[in-house]
Amino acid sequence: MSKIDAERMGVLSNDRVMLRLDDNRVVTIINISSEFPEGHLGVYREVKSRLDLEEGDILQISPVQRPESLGYIREKILGERLTPWKLGAIVRDVVERHLSDIELASFVTALQIHGTSMEEVEALSRAMVRSGRTIKFDKGIILDKHSIGGVPGDKTTLVVVPIVAAAGFTIPKSSSRAITSPAGTADRMEALSPVDLRLDQIKEVISEVGACIVWGGSLDLAPADDLFIRVEYPLSIDPLLLPSIMSKKAAMGSTHVIVDIPVGIGAKITTRGQAEQLAMNFIELGERLGMSVECVLTEGGQPVGNAIGPVLEAREALETLAGRGPEDLIKKSTGLAGTLLEMVGENDGQEKAQKILSSGRALEKMRQIIEAQGGDPDKRPEDLAVGEHWVDVEASRSGNVLWISNRALAHLAREAGAPGEKGLGLLLHVKTGDKV
Amino acid sequence: MSKIDAERMGVLSNDRVMLRLDDNRVVTIINISSEFPEGHLGVYREVKSRLDLEEGDILQISPVQRPESLGYIREKILGERLTPWKLGAIVRDVVERHLSDIELASFVTALQIHGTSMEEVEALSRAMVRSGRTIKFDKGIILDKHSIGGVPGDKTTLVVVPIVAAAGFTIPKSSSRAITSPAGTADRMEALSPVDLRLDQIKEVISEVGACIVWGGSLDLAPADDLFIRVEYPLSIDPLLLPSIMSKKAAMGSTHVIVDIPVGIGAKITTRGQAEQLAMNFIELGERLGMSVECVLTEGGQPVGNAIGPVLEAREALETLAGRGPEDLIKKSTGLAGTLLEMVGENDGQEKAQKILSSGRALEKMRQIIEAQGGDPDKRPEDLAVGEHWVDVEASRSGNVLWISNRALAHLAREAGAPGEKGLGLLLHVKTGDKV
Numbered sequence: 001m002s003k004i005d006a007e008r009m010g011v012l013s014n015d016r017v018m019l020r021l022d023d024n025r026v027v028t029i030i031n032i033s034s035e036f037p038e039g040h041l042g043v044y045r046e047v048k049s050r051l052d053l054e055e056g057d058i059l060q061i062s063p064v065q066r067p068e069s070l071g072y073i074r075e076k077i078l079g080e081r082l083t084p085w086k087l088g089a090i091v092r093d094v095v096e097r098h099l100s101d102i103e104l105a106s107f108v109t110a111l112q113i114h115g116t117s118m119e120e121v122e123a124l125s126r127a128m129v130r131s132g133r134t135i136k137f138d139k140g141i142i143l144d145k146h147s148i149g150g151v152p153g154d155k156t157t158l159v160v161v162p163i164v165a166a167a168g169f170t171i172p173k174s175s176s177r178a179i180t181s182p183a184g185t186a187d188r189m190e191a192l193s194p195v196d197l198r199l200d201q202i203k204e205v206i207s208e209v210g211a212c213i214v215w216g217g218s219l220d221l222a223p224a225d226d227l228f229i230r231v232e233y234p235l236s237i238d239p240l241l242l243p244s245i246m247s248k249k250a251a252m253g254s255t256h257v258i259v260d261i262p263v264g265i266g267a268k269i270t271t272r273g274q275a276e277q278l279a280m281n282f283i284e285l286g287e288r289l290g291m292s293v294e295c296v297l298t299e300g301g302q303p304v305g306n307a308i309g310p311v312l313e314a315r316e317a318l319e320t321l322a323g324r325g326p327e328d329l330i331k332k333s334t335g336l337a338g339t340l341l342e343m344v345g346e347n348d349g350q351e352k353a354q355k356i357l358s359s360g361r362a363l364e365k366m367r368q369i370i371e372a373q374g375g376d377p378d379k380r381p382e383d384l385a386v387g388e389h390w391v392d393v394e395a396s397r398s399g400n401v402l403w404i405s406n407r408a409l410a411h412l413a414r415e416a417g418a419p420g421e422k423g424l425g426l427l428l429h430v431k432t433g434d435k436v
Numbered sequence: 437m438s439k440i441d442a443e444r445m446g447v448l449s450n451d452r453v454m455l456r457l458d459d460n461r462v463v464t465i466i467n468i469s470s471e472f473p474e475g476h477l478g479v480y481r482e483v484k485s486r487l488d489l490e491e492g493d494i495l496q497i498s499p500v501q502r503p504e505s506l507g508y509i510r511e512k513i514l515g516e517r518l519t520p521w522k523l524g525a526i527v528r529d530v531v532e533r534h535l536s537d538i539e540l541a542s543f544v545t546a547l548q549i550h551g552t553s554m555e556e557v558e559a560l561s562r563a564m565v566r567s568g569r570t571i572k573f574d575k576g577i578i579l580d581k582h583s584i585g586g587v588p589g590d591k592t593t594l595v596v597v598p599i600v601a602a603a604g605f606t607i608p609k610s611s612s613r614a615i616t617s618p619a620g621t622a623d624r625m626e627a628l629s630p631v632d633l634r635l636d637q638i639k640e641v642i643s644e645v646g647a648c649i650v651w652g653g654s655l656d657l658a659p660a661d662d663l664f665i666r667v668e669y670p671l672s673i674d675p676l677l678l679p680s681i682m683s684k685k686a687a688m689g690s691t692h693v694i695v696d697i698p699v700g701i702g703a704k705i706t707t708r709g710q711a712e713q714l715a716m717n718f719i720e721l722g723e724r725l726g727m728s729v730e731c732v733l734t735e736g737g738q739p740v741g742n743a744i745g746p747v748l749e750a751r752e753a754l755e756t757l758a759g760r761g762p763e764d765l766i767k768k769s770t771g772l773a774g775t776l777l778e779m780v781g782e783n784d785g786q787e788k789a790q791k792i793l794s795s796g797r798a799l800e801k802m803r804q805i806i807e808a809q810g811g812d813p814d815k816r817p818e819d820l821a822v823g824e825h826w827v828d829v830e831a832s833r834s835g836n837v838l839w840i841s842n843r844a845l846a847h848l849a850r851e852a853g854a855p856g857e858k859g860l861g862l863l864l865h866v867k868t869g870d871k872v
Binding site for chain 2: 007008010012013014015034035045066070073074077079100101102103104105106108109110112113114179230231233234235236237414420
């Protein structure tokens with residue numbers, strides 16, 4: 001809106017206005033520009049589609065009161081505990097875009113400073129589930145695996161999912177793309193097959209092969225989460241970690257979830273004590289939401305395997321499924337898969353997982369998943385195209401690798417071009433403890 | 437920037453980028469739109485003028501690291517006290533527009549929750565003064581008057597300034613326009629004369645008549661303040677009240693300042709205890725900044741005088757200067773003016789102020805100020821054009837006015853058209869204690 005029109009209406013940037021066309025109305029937050037022509041309005045795409053607008057339509061615009069949820073955000077700033085009803089109102093207004101970035105940032109900052117009680121965490125999780133769509137599969141038991149992240153090169157999901165599915169269980173895995181890392185699970189899987197599936201396509205894949213590895217971004221599962229992340233990311237705070245993760249799992253109808261908590265210098269969680277506290281919270285929140293949750297503390301001080309970058313990691317995962325993977329990746333994958341199997345009643349989980357991997361049944365299952373998602377199941381690791389140019393970095397003197405910086409490697413891999421160019425990244429010749 | 441270009445560059449909304457044209461460079465925060473054409477950039481007006489850009493210029497763009505000040509904001513979130521150096525870095529980055537609304541909102545929320553020590557308040561004030569321009573008048577003693585606001589119809593400044601100036605003292609008053617109220621002091625004065633003066637014009641007015649009442653918005657005095665207010669206002673929090681006010685006073689070179697703290701139901705400060713705490717903080721901060729500060733607690737539970745709205749209030753102020761004003765406005769004005777006079781060594785301040793008012797010398801001085809600022813000094817109160825249409829609201833039954841809602845009156849006056857249409861507003865026929 002033009003500055004002159006805004007002054008006439010008595011609205012400021014970030015004030016809320018109602019737009020009306022015939023019987024349709026929508027509340028939105030206003031941006032004011034002195035460059036914008038008087039008597040005209042430009043609208044967000046969401047508003048355009050909600051009002052079914054066309055160029056030249058004449059709109060009614062009027063200022064509206066601040067939403068009630070803003071009062072609840074103020075209560076949180078003052079340090080009060082919020083009721084489920086109030087948290088629900090905040091999440092609803094976040095999803096409806098009735099709260100500005102300023103208000104959202106203030107809310108997550110207040111959550112970060114004052115903390116959240118388990119009642120609040122549960123209420124936030126439930127509100128986030130209600131804020132979007134949910135999936136119902138025709139299976140009693142739905143498994144899932146999640147890592148809180150922070151470790152570059154962690155392609156474990158691409159190995160765990162086919163092992164668990166090969167054992168006869170259902171595991172519909174929705175995953176994310178990289179935001180600040182060199183590769184997310186969705187980026188890795190995309191080197192092997194499409195990952196941007198619609199809900200009905202996912203259901204079909206699951207009923208066909210029992211597993212999928214898809215991108216969750218367009219599924220509208222707990223969409224509030226993505227809106228909170230938008231403001232958490234620039235602040236590097238994460239007060240909604242638990243509800244963010246668990247609301248997505250609940251929306252997928254998961255019954256048994258294993259959470260991987262990497263611990264170590266350079267990981268998100270640096271001490272065992274913190275990790276155990278977080279694990280207890282995951283388990284309690286799971287109980288409250290009717291899910292069985294177990295947590296595994298894993299090595300987080302260095303990358304998993306040797307490859308970093310979408311295609312390089314997909315290649316390493318395929319090699320691992322084919323029996324030629326790095327030891328640490330095999331151990332981590334069979335450990336997580338084994339724990340999941342034990343959660344649903346199997347004995348000697350890790351041993352079983354190892355057998356499924358060694359026998360080639362996991363690779364066979366992965367090929368089925370790739371095919372069901374629309375990829376080429378016959379691609380061998382060496383068929384995946386990686387960058388043409390490379391540089392070998394040699395140590396300037398000999399010694400032992402004492403410590404690896406996750407952050408520096410992630411940064412280097414991104415400088416090399418990952419994840420924008422899928423074939424680019426890093427391969428580690430040595431890991432912690434190795435001689436150079 | 438277009439979404440495709442942003443993905444290629446690996447930047448997200450609110451990330452910082454550097455723009456370069458020849459040897460000029462500027463760091464700015466990026467907005468991403470899927471509607472924006474690939475290969476093109478749209479820039480803020482500030483960027484355009486900093487880089488001296490023309491349509492069609494070719495720019496270099498590259499991502500830059502997050503500024504250090506973001507780390508200090510995180511420290512504040514964690515509850516740490518910040519050093520003057522760190523607070524200075526934050527204020528500098530605010531003014532340079534290196535921090536996004538999200539980051540700013542998080543900072544003011546953290547300040548609100550954790551509070552600020554007097555050392556931090558002093559450091560913030562000094563940093564805010566350094567962030568903009570300062571004025572130096574050729575006078576040893578510079579008086580000023582400030583109200584923390586919140587009471588509609590408070591036109592006291594328009595009476596205090598001419599009284600003090602008529603007593604022979606220098607009082608360059610910079611004031612603000614209404615944000616959410618029906619009138620700010622600058623809006624009121626604008627009914628009598630121009631208020632948007634340049635610094636050199638202000639100096640001239642002061643050397644001519646010893647006083648001015650101008651709009652401070654375009655003077656670039658402590659500009660960080662306005663940027664903080666942009667995010668504080670939607671959150672209805674005000675953690676920077678003290679440095680905001682006092683940095684403006686310091687930038688004006690004030691040596692003696694009286695602060696009006698209205699107290700009452702419906703005012704910003706509702707209890708005497710809060711008001712006294714605030715007053716002590718004002719006085720201490722003044723000492724630290726080398727200013728003599730006194731605070732006066734005034735009635736804040738109802739409007740001052742009877743008029744609400746820019747022209748109606750200017751009219752009432754002129755009538756008061758002409759000896760026909762409402763009792764409460766006269767008492768408040770002579771009280772504040774009297775205290776200021778006593779701060780600079782006069783005896784029996786209020787009595788003197790009353791004499792200056794009754795003698796017509798204050799009105800004469802006001803006419804000089806109006807003329808010096810470019811207005812018509814001969815305008816009588818009845819010459820000021822107010823709205824043509826009116827409605828008298830009668831009470832539906834008789835009784836006594838026990839209580840007046842500041843908020844409701846401010847809202848009504850704005851609904852009536854103030855301050856957008858300067859001549860519109862309300863006139864109160866009764867005040868607290870009156871019979872209806």
